[in-house]
Amino acid sequence: MRLLIVNGNSTQAVTQRVVDTARQAASAQTHIEGMTVRFGANLVRSRPEEVLAAHAVLDVLAEAQGSYDAAILAISLDSGLFAARQLFPVPILGMTEASFAVAGLISERFGLITLGSETTPLYRDLLRRYGAETRLAGWEVLELRGTDFLGSASSKDSKEAIIGKVRKLATETDSGVVVLCCAVHAGIASRIREQVPLPVIDGIAAAVMTAEMLARADLAPKYSIPLPGLEVMGVSSALQEVLHAQR
Amino acid sequence: MRLLIVNGNSTQAVTQRVVDTARQAASAQTHIEGMTVRFGANLVRSRPEEVLAAHAVLDVLAEAQGSYDAAILAISLDSGLFAARQLFPVPILGMTEASFAVAGLISERFGLITLGSETTPLYRDLLRRYGAETRLAGWEVLELRGTDFLGSASSKDSKEAIIGKVRKLATETDSGVVVLCCAVHAGIASRIREQVPLPVIDGIAAAVMTAEMLARADLAPKYSIPLPGLEVMGVSSALQEVLHAQR
Amino acid sequence: MRLLIVNGNSTQAVTQRVVDTARQAASAQTHIEGMTVRFGANLVRSRPEEVLAAHAVLDVLAEAQGSYDAAILAISLDSGLFAARQLFPVPILGMTEASFAVAGLISERFGLITLGSETTPLYRDLLRRYGAETRLAGWEVLELRGTDFLGSASSKDSKEAIIGKVRKLATETDSGVVVLCCAVHAGIASRIREQVPLPVIDGIAAAVMTAEMLARADLAPKYSIPLPGLEVMGVSSALQEVLHAQR
């Protein structure tokens, strides 16, 4: 299977990080490529940047169409996810939706770790949209330090902070598993595995696993949304073509 | 007050229609201008088009910044509304949020008329986001006919259909007022006034009224979202500038 | 427009205060009169007093019918609001419903400041009734001091306490605006404006603004509640007459 990872943040280094993590999580038969959005924020943290990211991931998915059998949105706000599913006839997975789904299959209730209190309102929306509120046992927020987001996220300090948050969720809540959000945290879950009392779900790994599962099962969604008379202008010709096609 | 109306659909004729309706609803001191998005769908009806519209309205609002004291998004899905409020230091109103707010001040419960069953999932999101579910007494969906959206919406047939839906809501539900959605319906509410048993709220008129109210009260939101290190690329320079500014 | 303000608390001095505040908020064309309920509690703080207040405001509204084009209930529990709307063919506004509506048009989420923890269960009801729970970002309760409610509420100490609460909501929650409840707080929001980091909504001002908006738009509710055989006894003749009329 050819799996495309679309980084919704415009930082190339994050693309590399998530691709590396995805390759570790993937099975041998899965071929993984990464692409970075052509416009938008270096790290999406609030509503306006998310608006751009949603457009930007559709733009990349359209551009690359035909070159992948499934795709992952490497942006933990899952920006553009439901829209993408209506446009592309292959499985499209979001990091956080996939993480919640996997967490739910493991344990009755899960703990959540997010990055940056400015993103809290957006994750709150995701919890509601995915019906995950009743299964959320606890929520811890890490704060961003400095502006080297990727470096900071993979620093020893950050690793220690995450370990501390997992332990807190294990002690103070009835979480049976923990979801660690944010693309810049890709790969950390597997590195702290021995030091924490609960399994920790990596959003990229969860998305890869679920993408492989869906691709193998041949369960792509079928939409039949009648949009006669639709005309779209001012976007990339690839995206325009996809939008003008029958859904 | 200078009030900007941003049509989130890329159809110029709709811009003209909503501007005309807005001018009728506005007080003498309000100066109204209309702008059409520079990219996106001629009529936004499903998630992918909505993704584009959200970006496109921010693009216009940034471009025109400084030329308006308040703005209205002329797209009944209120695409980009919460994002816009975080970027621009003036009141920004959405047609549907404004309509629900006005309806709630008039009656305990309201009826809803929307256009095109393909948009139903998006209105369902709005009802939940605005906390309007408990006050919704009934919901009727009109179907689009043909591809001349504007012509069709203001046809005699369409007017009759809307009147029928209002009467149905009056008879079969405990609606005390009706919200008529969709930008292409702008201006119809006032024309059917004498023929229906309930007051009907025009989204454009509701947005104008609430914009005038907020502008006069000098009650623009203040956000303090710390986004150090944010870098945005690939969008219009006006939008980039707004995004890079302190929030 | 002739706007009647009905103080649901039986304290004349509060009537004066809310009328003064309303006049400052109103436009030049609005003529404001205040009336105090003829029975009930000096300050309504719990369910039994609220029961009286609901009856008492209907009593005043009936008594004064014909002398006003819109009315405001100056009691932040909005006692009798939905009942009043079914009886009188003009816009009737409640301080708290109007405040929540205005807050929602300004910001995604709002903070709430109420007076007296004994009133908490009643405000909880209002949040649910108005569908405002999902938009509430934080809630702070001020405690009443002494029995000179009006004097205390407008004291320097009280002003400082309110400023402190607004700052707390700005720092610890994602409120973009704050609603300050209770009739005895009328007029304070505008006086602390320069000292707080968020816009603060005055319930009386919100009610005046929305009343002017609705009156101008000519959007009074129409009810058709069939109550054949209804006979009401033992209330004022004005109220009896209103109740016996067709709805």
Added chain:
Amino acid sequence: MRLLIVNGNSTQAVTQRVVDTARQAASAQTHIEGMTVRFGANLVRSRPEEVLAAHAVLDVLAEAQGSYDAAILAISLDSGLFAARQLFPVPILGMTEASFAVAGLISERFGLITLGSETTPLYRDLLRRYGAETRLAGWEVLELRGTDFLGSASSKDSKEAIIGKVRKLATETDSGVVVLCCAVHAGIASRIREQVPLPVIDGIAAAVMTAEMLARADLAPKYSIPLPGLEVMGVSSALQEVLHAQR
């Protein structure tokens, strides 16, 4: 035990009916008296009349205080119930709250029969207030015929209609029991017992049973609501006295 039944509707004949029904349901040791409100509607069916009823039942309860060990509000909207509990140190029961409680102890889900679609919004409030929404299996509405409410409610036609509704709920929903609302229906449940496939709960009987249970268990609520400085005017001296007392 001395049990007072306060008819919240101002119709004496209804008082007689509910007292007769209560006496049949009560145990030998229970002494039952009935009182009718001194003001308000002959049959409460919508919000304005309910506002009066809430005041009127407090008025009667205060007037008669000392003469009863528990009280029942004979009005199926339970008007004034929560307020009364804060004022009087004895068990106070509402017909509908008691019915829902008894229904819940019998079956996982229950069916509801109410009288007059104009009262639907008020019952909807009760379902939410009592947390009974998740246990409601079905809801049937009978319409009032003519203006002889009591005569009509106990007519053969009405009895047949109720039997039909119970059968419908038994067939089409997973109701294990049915709640029959409205004071004018008092006594009907026991008369149709042999003709229906589900147990039917009479609101008056449910209130009597639960009142006897609570009185015997000596489980009156204790409130400690501090209301220093409260002054109430313009109500009956008995009610004023109760309101001025410590809670």
Added chain:
Amino acid sequence: MRLLIVNGNSTQAVTQRVVDTARQAASAQTHIEGMTVRFGANLVRSRPEEVLAAHAVLDVLAEAQGSYDAAILAISLDSGLFAARQLFPVPILGMTEASFAVAGLISERFGLITLGSETTPLYRDLLRRYGAETRLAGWEVLELRGTDFLGSASSKDSKEAIIGKVRKLATETDSGVVVLCCAVHAGIASRIREQVPLPVIDGIAAAVMTAEMLARADLAPKYSIPLPGLEVMGVSSALQEVLHAQR
């Protein structure tokens, strides 16, 4: 009335305790017998033990069928309650459902005291299943000490801890009554009565009161669940017979 108390925990001493408490709460005409489950955990505290308890109480109820007119499940998780009601044509009461019902008839909101944080997820389910979430004012958890559950629960230390929790709920929440859960706490509520500011509901007493009430009212549920072709094997012959009978 012959009232059977089925202890869902396999500890005989607990059966004795709940029977003693039940006899104190019961009226003179009620004859009470206790039975202990034939398999399962000595004290049910988490989901796996609850699964056994649900089966075990059905087993006892079937074995004893014909010897009782109503039954109480003496296990505060109400394990098997809804299932039992579908099998046996007499009132079946659960401690916690009965407690919530009684609490709701006394006060608008109640406080909850449970035993052992490991049981918290199960009580959370009960609150939701019974629709009691909106009426819950506060929740305190006592921790089990040692393994002599019954001795510990009735120790002086435990009594003091419970009194402390009731006082805390009275001071910090708007509880008007408190529900004290867990079968091992049977009988404690009446012993601390004079030392606490709120009425405390004993689960066993609540179940006895409500069982007497329902038995007297002759309001057993009627189910008509068509299960043609049902064959059950490997359970006690009494239970098999009950399951094979028409429902």
Added chain:
Amino acid sequence: MRLLIVNGNSTQAVTQRVVDTARQAASAQTHIEGMTVRFGANLVRSRPEEVLAAHAVLDVLAEAQGSYDAAILAISLDSGLFAARQLFPVPILGMTEASFAVAGLISERFGLITLGSETTPLYRDLLRRYGAETRLAGWEVLELRGTDFLGSASSKDSKEAIIGKVRKLATETDSGVVVLCCAVHAGIASRIREQVPLPVIDGIAAAVMTAEMLARADLAPKYSIPLPGLEVMGVSSALQEVLHAQR
């Protein structure tokens, strides 16, 4: 991987059917064995049978412990699922939880087909427990015919009925995918694939896919439920041992 399928219904032929279906869905490396519960109903359809099934699946899982690396409960009510996860240190999957999770990853909203209206209350519980209510677009119920459940479910009539229900959900709701419940329907989804306009999820296949995914990711839950003093009696020695072990 060794995958155990535990049929929660006591019908051997159903075990064979689900094992066959599982083997078709599984990858080559997965070795599948089936076991049937040792007691309980031939087909679980209502609460009492479900109580037995929950115990019975724990019984089999304990008996077979050590012989499997993951397990699936072949009973679409997922009876005993959350309890099993607390007892066994390997992934345990339920048909319906897995189906909802897979459906959610494919489409914003899904349709549901269940078998036998008598099971409706139990599926309603599952929808709420899994937070799937907001994503449910429509629900169709097939009725059981005759008592040869397995034969009937795989008959031509039944296949036609299922195809009809899928088409109905595609036409009348915004389902992007359909979940087909009930163990006796195992294998049907793949056989009707070409005749329906939406992907249909087979519960057994969904459970196999998710079990393989979790097993490979090595993401078993870790619980730390302290249950000092727990003693269990009267169950199989294997189950007793598991229950007595540390969790």
